[in-house]
Amino acid sequence: MYVKQKVPFDYNNKEEFQTGLINWIGDVFYDILPEHGYEVREEQIFTAFQLADAVCNKKIHLAEAGLGIGKTFAYLLTAIAYARFSGRPVVIACASTALQEQLAGPKGDIQTLSDILGLEVDARMAKDRRQYICDERVNDSRNETGDNTQTDEINQWLDKTKTGERSEIPHISDRVWKQIGWDESMPCDTCSSSGFCKVVRAREHYRPAKDLIIADRGLFFEDLWTRDQRIADGKMPLLPNYSLVIFDEGHKVMLPAAMQAGQKINQEEMDNIIFSIEQIQGARESLILTAIALEKAFSNFFDILNHCVVADDRSERLAIRVDDNLLKAADAFYKVLDRLLLEMQIEQELYIEALTIRMLQTFENQIEMAMTALYRFSGNKSKDVITWVDQLDGSFWVVPRNLSELLDIHLFQKKIPVVFTSATLSNEGDFSYFSRTLGLKAPTNSTVGSSFDMEKQVVVYLAHSLEKSPEDDKVSPAIEQLVSILRENKGRALVLINSLNEVKRIRKEFKNHQLPFEVLWEDKGDRGYLVRKFREDVSSVLIGTSFWEGIDIPGEALSLLVVWELPFPALDPLIEVQRKEAKEEGLDPMMTVDYPEMGLKLKQGCGRLIRTKEDRGAIVIMENIVGTPWEKVVRGALPPGARIKTIKDFKKLP
């Protein structure tokens, strides 16, 4: 039986709850935390009060909170109290597993707060299902003859693991994990192992959480988009009913929302289906002929698609120029898939020995997903969808264009409070870009800067126009300048670039220089390894495109941050939609999309430099901004209060 947890203060009604919450927050921040060595930070307390008000009045609130203010504690107090007041858990939707662990891990923020307050908090993690093994897949892979991909170590782990979580065996390769891990094509609804399986057990573990569910953001959106249908089909939704949702790192919402609402066609999966069918001994002729037809239709579609892709090495998602040929190829591909689906249903009754039922059902799920993608793509000449090709694995993605409408229907109209919190939601206090992206009508907002003393801790150096491309065989002036400041700083720098091609070009020019420190290039190693190496080897320099956010390097190792190019957005289809919509509303897409998007990314990038009160450092902007239309946006994205100089005055900080 559900036993309601006790709210940590007394109250008699809704009004008294809000007053009690405000008083309790005040007590915690002004009295209890300082007794445990925490500073009183007015920015933190202000944010906590704003959140409490927004939540009690069921608002949609954008809480921008600069680095070092302790925003996690600021939202946790309201979250815990509100879960107990409403009798339903609060979901904190996180952008990464690392963030989930940081919150709900053994020595995480929730444990720390609960120890200080003497409050037992029931918080459980709801991780991405891809992080768990599928027991059926494990059985299948073990039964496959000739498969020697699973080492003794993996087999021993599979025999003894209770959770089946990938983090228990972190060095396992993606290739092996693909054979044993869960993915969305698994036929879980009809699976006889569901009562024992690790994925289902993980769900059973987090569902009864009384206070907080620390959820993976992909899982959150999967639940959001499938919840009504699952309930209508008599299935349990992935998450229980919740009373409030808080998006930590709230600026990263649209991509997971889009991906969970959309479908993809993965070329490797299609190849595997065709190959598996062709391997069936004594298969019916019509099945084999359909598989051959599929091979043709599938290759034809991807050939034409690859010609329609707009090359842009700055974007992970490549835009597609849709034309009639591509739409026709999609139609033909769809028809063959439809035929194959029918053939496979016949096959289920005839050739059970050749392909296991589970494999057939997995293939059916993959085919149905591909058919939905193609159907949506072809409908209304693809005007109602956003499409792209994934730069990494070549998958074709189709997601609904009306994402903000879907968010409104499925989340914002539900009359539960929703909070987005991040250090980058606004351009100098203007939240209109973020609000428009999400289709928010009138959210409340609060903004507080960082609690660090940026005037003392940061110097920004602005460059004049520097020629970046080399003339003949000479090294460009910009590279000479970059090398000179890196030498002056004795390495210890992060250089942020926009495209891998530019990283490669810079590396070529660096060959002419002998540098007394190691340079770590993004395209020359695993991202996690490079970041670790950069942290440990204090004098090293890290150069890449994907470090604008999500890395935390306190101390001397990162004492110089170089912005080689301003991060204007690429031709990313998700951004392109914003541009089109701005145009349709009579707005200037550059002013209302490109500039704010660039400003937010630059602000994130600059946020890498100062991570603690002790950090000191310099930011160098290698592009001229003075007198440009975006000068104000760039200045607004720099750490507020930082001293600004020109690049010729660059000096290593002591």
Ligand code: SF4
């Ligand atoms: S329920 Fe799904 S994840 Fe679990 S064993 Fe069955 S197919 Fe695999």
